[in-house]
Amino acid sequence: xxxxxxxxxxxxxxxxxxxxxxxxxxxxxxxxxxxxxxxxxxxxxxxxxxxxxxxxxxxxxxxxxxxxxxxxxxxxxxxxxxxxxxxxxxxxxxxxxxxxxxxxxxxxxxxxxxxxxxxxxxxxxxxxxxxxxxxxxxxxxxxxxxxxxxxxxxxxxxxxxxxxxxxxxxxxxxxxxxxxxxxxxxxxxxxxxxxxxxxxxxxxxxxxxxxxxxxxxxxxxxxxxxxxxxxxxxxxxxxxxxxxxxxxxxxxxxxxxxxxxxxxxxxxxxxxxxxxxxxxxxxxxxxxxxxxxxxxxxxxxxxxxxxxxxxxxxxxxxxxxxxxxxxxxxxxxxxxxxxxxxxxxxxxxxxxxxxxxxxxxxxxxxxxxxxxxxxxxxxxxxxxxxxxxxxxxxxxxxxxxxxxxxxxxxxxxxxxxxxxxxxxxxxxxxxxxxxxxxxxxxxxxxxxxxxxxxxxxxxxxxxxxxxxxxxxxxxxxxxxxxxxxxxxxxxxxxxxxxxxxxxxxxxxxxxxxxxxxxxxxxxxxxxxxxxxxxxxxxxxxxxxxxxxxxxxxxxxxxxxxxxxxxxxxxxxxxxxxxxxxxxxxxxxxxxxxxxxxxxx
Numbered sequence: 001x002x003x004x005x006x007x008x009x010x011x012x013x014x015x016x017x018x019x020x021x022x023x024x025x026x027x028x029x030x031x032x033x034x035x036x037x038x039x040x041x042x043x044x045x046x047x048x049x050x051x052x053x054x055x056x057x058x059x060x061x062x063x064x065x066x067x068x069x070x071x072x073x074x075x076x077x078x079x080x081x082x083x084x085x086x087x088x089x090x091x092x093x094x095x096x097x098x099x100x101x102x103x104x105x106x107x108x109x110x111x112x113x114x115x116x117x118x119x120x121x122x123x124x125x126x127x128x129x130x131x132x133x134x135x136x137x138x139x140x141x142x143x144x145x146x147x148x149x150x151x152x153x154x155x156x157x158x159x160x161x162x163x164x165x166x167x168x169x170x171x172x173x174x175x176x177x178x179x180x181x182x183x184x185x186x187x188x189x190x191x192x193x194x195x196x197x198x199x200x201x202x203x204x205x206x207x208x209x210x211x212x213x214x215x216x217x218x219x220x221x222x223x224x225x226x227x228x229x230x231x232x233x234x235x236x237x238x239x240x241x242x243x244x245x246x247x248x249x250x251x252x253x254x255x256x257x258x259x260x261x262x263x264x265x266x267x268x269x270x271x272x273x274x275x276x277x278x279x280x281x282x283x284x285x286x287x288x289x290x291x292x293x294x295x296x297x298x299x300x301x302x303x304x305x306x307x308x309x310x311x312x313x314x315x316x317x318x319x320x321x322x323x324x325x326x327x328x329x330x331x332x333x334x335x336x337x338x339x340x341x342x343x344x345x346x347x348x349x350x351x352x353x354x355x356x357x358x359x360x361x362x363x364x365x366x367x368x369x370x371x372x373x374x375x376x377x378x379x380x381x382x383x384x385x386x387x388x389x390x391x392x393x394x395x396x397x398x399x400x401x402x403x404x405x406x407x408x409x410x411x412x413x414x415x416x417x418x419x420x421x422x423x424x425x426x427x428x429x430x431x432x433x434x435x436x437x438x439x440x441x442x443x444x445x446x447x448x449x450x451x452x453x454x455x456x457x458x459x460x461x462x463x464x465x466x467x468x469x470x471x472x473x474x475x476x477x478x479x480x481x482x483x484x485x486x487x488x489x490x491x492x493x494x495x496x497x498x499x500x501x502x503x504x505x506x507x508x509x510x511x512x513x514x515x516x517x518x519x520x521x522x523x524x525x526x527x528x529x530x531x532x533x534x535x536x537x538x539x540x541x542x543x544x545x546x547x548x549x550x551x552x553x554x555x556x557x558x559x560x561x562x563x564x565x566x567x568x569x570x571x572x573x574x575x576x577x578x579x580x581x582x583x584x585x586x587x588x589x590x591x592x593x594x595x596x597x598x599x600x
Contacts, residue, residue: 049123049124049511049514049515049516049517049556049558050121050122050123050514050515050558050561051122051123051124051132051558051564052122052558052561052562052563052564052597052599053099053102053122053561053599054099054179054599055124055564055599056097056099056122056124056132057097057098057099057292057303058096058097058098058292058293058294058303059096059097059131059132059294060094060095060096060097060131060132060296060297061091061092061093061094061095061096061097061131061132061133061134062093062131062132062133062409063093063131063133063134064086064089064091064092064093064133064134064136065133065134065135065136066082066085066086066089066136066138067135067136067137067138068081068082068138068139068140069137069138069139069140070139070140071140072114072140081114081115081138081140082138084112084114085109085112085115085118085136085138086281087280087281088105088108088109088111088112089105089106089108089109089136090104090105090108090281090283090333091105091134092281092335092336092366093366093371094336094338094364094365094366094371094373095333095338095364096293096294096295096340097122097132097134098285100227100229100240100272100274101274101285102120102134103173103229104229104238104240104274105120106118106119106120106136107170107171107173108276109136109138110149110170111170113141114140114141115138115139115140115141116139116140116141116142117138117139117149118136118137118138118139119136119137120134120135120136120137121134121135121137122134122135123135124517149169149170151167151168151169152165152167152168152169153165153166153167153168153174154166154167155167156168156169163176163600164176164177164178164600166226166228171230171231172228172229172230172231173228173229173230174226174227174228174230175226175227175228175600176224176225176226176600177223177224177225177226177227177242177244177268177600178222178223178224178225178598178600179222179223179244179320179597179598179599179600180220180221180222180223180597180598181219181220181221181315181318181320181595181596181597181598182218182219182220182318182595182596183218183219183220183317183318183593183594183595183596184216184217184218184219184593184594184595185216185217185218185219185254185317185591185592185593185594186214186215186216186217186591186592186593187210187214187215187255187589187590187591187592188213188214188589188590188591188592189212189213189214189587189588189589189590190210190215190255190589190591191209191210191255191494191495191589192495192572192574192578192582192586192587192588192589193212193582193585193586193587193589194210194211194212194213194587195537195538195582195586196209196210196211196255197209198537198538198581198582199494199495199536199537199538200256200537201537202537203256203352204351204352205256205257205310205311205312205349205351205352206256206257206311207256207257207311208253208256208257208258208259209255209256210253210254210255210256212587215252215253215254215255216252217250217251217252217253217254218250218251218252219248219249219250219251219254219314219315219316219317219318219595220248220249220315220318221246221247221248221249221315221318221320222246222247223244223245223246223247223267223320224244224245225242225243225244225245225267225268226242226243226244227240227241227242227243227244227268228240228241228242229274236275236276236277237273237274237275237276238273238274238275238276239271239272239273240271240272240273240274240287241270241271241272241289242268242269242270243266243268243269244266244267244268244269245264245265245266245267246264246265246266246267246320246321247262247263247264248262248263248264248309248313248314248315248318248320248321249261249262249263249314249315250262250314250315250316254316254317255316255494256310256311256316257311261312261314262314263312263313263314265313266290267290267320267321267323268289268290268291268323269289269290269323270287270288270289270290270291270327271287271288271289272285272286272287272288272329273285273286273287277334279334280335281333281334281335282333282334282335283332283333284330284331284332284333285329285330285331285332285333286329286330286331287327287328287329288326288327288328288329289326289327290323290324290325290326290327290347291323291324291327291329292322292323292324293306293324293327293329293342293344294482295340295362295375296373296405296422297420297482297485297486298479298480298481298482298485298486299403299405299422299424299437299439299480299485299486300375300377300401300403300424300437300477300478300479300480301344301358301375301377301478301479301480302479302480302481302482302485302486303322303482304319304322304481304482304483304487305346305479305480305481305482306322306323306324306344306346306347306479307321307322307323307324307325307346307347308321308347308348308349309321310349311349311351312349313349317593317595318595321347323347324344324345324346324347325345325346325347325348326343326344326345327342327343327344327345328342328343329341329342330342336365336366336367337363337364337365338362338363338364338365339361339362339363339364340361340362340363341360341361342358342359342360342361342362343357343358343359344357344358344359344479345357345358346479353383354382354383354384354396355381355382355383356379356381356382356383356384356396357379357380357381357382358377358378358379358478358479359377359378359379359380360375360376360377360378360401361375361376362374362375363375364405369408369409369410370406370407370408371405371406371407371408372405372406373404373405373406374402374403374404374405375401375403375404375405376400376401376402376403377399377400377401377403377478378399378400378401379396379397379398379399379400380397381397382395382396382397382399383397384396384397386472386474386476386534387533387534388465388472388533389465389467389531389533394428394431394433394472395430396476398428398429398430399426399428399433399476400426400427400428400429401424401425401426401476401478402424402425402426403422403423403424403425404422404423405420405421405422405423406420406421406422407419407420407421408420414444415447415448416444416445416446416447416454417442417443417444417445418442418443418444418445419440419441419442419443420440420441420442421438421439421440421441422438422439423436423437423438424436424437424438424475426475426476428472431472432470432471432472433471433472433473434471434472434473435463435472435473435474435475435476436461436463436473436475437460437461437462437463437475437477437498438460438461439458439459439460439461440458440459441456441457441458441459441460442456442457442458443455443456443457443507444456445509451510451511451512452510452511453508453509453510454507454508454509454510455506455507455508455509456506456507457504457505457506457507458503458504458505458507459502459503459504459505460486460501460502460503460505461501461502461503461528462475462477462480462498462499462500462501462502462528463475463500463528464499464500464501464527464528464529464531464532465500465529465531465533466529466531467529467531474499474500474533474534475498475499475500476499477497477498477499480497480498481493481498484519484554486498488501488503488523488525489521489523489525489550489552489570489572490550490552490568490570490572490591490593491550491570491571491572491589491591492523492525492547492548492550492572495536495537495539495578496525496535496536496539496547497535497536499534499535500527500528500529500531500532500535501525501526501527501528501547502525502526502527502528503523503524503525503526504523504524505521505522505523505524506521506522507519507520507521507522508520515557515558515559515560516555516556516557516558517555517556517557517558518553518554518555518556519552519553519554519555519556520551520552520553520554521550521551521552521553521554522549522550522551523549523550523552524549525547525548525549525550525575526545526546526547526575527542527544527545527547527577528545529545530542530543530544530545537581538581538582539577539578539581542577542580542581543576543577543580543581544575544576544577544580545577546575546576546577547575547577547578548572548573548574548575548577548578549572549573549575550570550571550572550573551570551571551573552568552569552570553568553569553570554566554567554568555567555568561599562598562599562600563596563597563598563599564596564597564598564599565594565595565596565597566593566594566595566596566597567593567594567595568591568592568593568594569590569591569592569593570590570591571588571589571590571591572588572589572590572591573588574586574587574588574589
């Protein structure tokens, strides 16, 4: 239920206080649509909102669309050329987007005799799931002789206007990396009325959690670096890598800490090798180091939770750190079949380090219009333990997770419809454990109408532990999360994670501009059991299964290929479980966020 008129009277002046600092960002949004906007290649090639390549890293590919900028003059020859381009590009529906693989694929396309020029653009579908669509814009060679491409980049031409390209020819590409962001944030009645100490009593990174009232603060980061890929002589071998250093800072009182603070450390630090295998669309990609990796929508492995910006690292809400401490990754691809094997060590801060390592594989295939996948996760080492009702501490080390997945598009030949589902079962090699999780997610996007309205619904469950059975049943979410995917709400993710949780979520999205998406989310959270040992703060034993509700309005403005503006307004309404946990007087928790990101 909404708060009483007294709470509303208290909120009004504080809400005005919080909104004032956001005015500059909102003005940018209102006056900047279309400024520096990339040329759109036409309705057939545009498959949603065009986004920056950095935002697509690690996301599942929903479609690869090949668009000929002009016809060869022969429809059959057009079809043949598209088939040749698809074979050379290698990335297919169901795979995960990696910038280095995309650039490798574009170079292969450009080397085809019938191709004069190729360009890649990336779009995010308005529907749920946050897949990306790749539009490959291909200019066929005219009857005149093919013009050899000129070397590009600052080194080749001496023109600093070609930043960020350092050097590029038909066999290599080296670029400067320059990412950054700045944001202003405000929380009103955080911790559901200022119960920060109660929720963070055992959190060593929360030195000064917010109390009641309103707080606003600033965050920023800058990430310079270099990266590149090149062909090794005439061999089908392509070494690649990247290194970047990220400096972040905060000024003001966020939900955990106060004061001005800053931090710097390596973000990207990896090297890899692509082997272009014989056979159609086949390759092996092996890499190691600090890099980004995600499986599907982040149900169990999202690129967001493998790192953290809490505590001394600053820029908490901007969340610029999304690489692991270490990832060893081997990706084998052949036509529609893909296999990833991985070892991941999350990037943790020393105060709460668990020294967890996760190993596993992800096998996927596109079969008769459906994407079928199976993932396996194993925890070979971890200092984390689970709390049981008997008082025992059960080790996370030895956890096994089995995770099948299935997704469809254009159900019953209805264009714009989609459905996906995943299931996960966990057991343990050392004790009796049987935990489960899963979801069903369906939606529809009206592509033929203006603003392309989209509606989706998702039901998900992560089981809790029944204290009346000897079996441990609380699900371990591993690295579940991601804004717009499996984060249990902007507000509720601060106090509740994807364990012992059932959620009903409805989402409505519209696209007023080619570069602008507006989304309204509704979450309804309920506990699976009243036993919540292992939860956050006072939520160890629940008085009710009613956790709460959250409404979130999000604005994503993809200004051009280098600038991205994000605005969020969310309210978390505590349920009876939280009301009772804090003494029966919890308040609604409001958060307002505006951030401008830069990617090169």
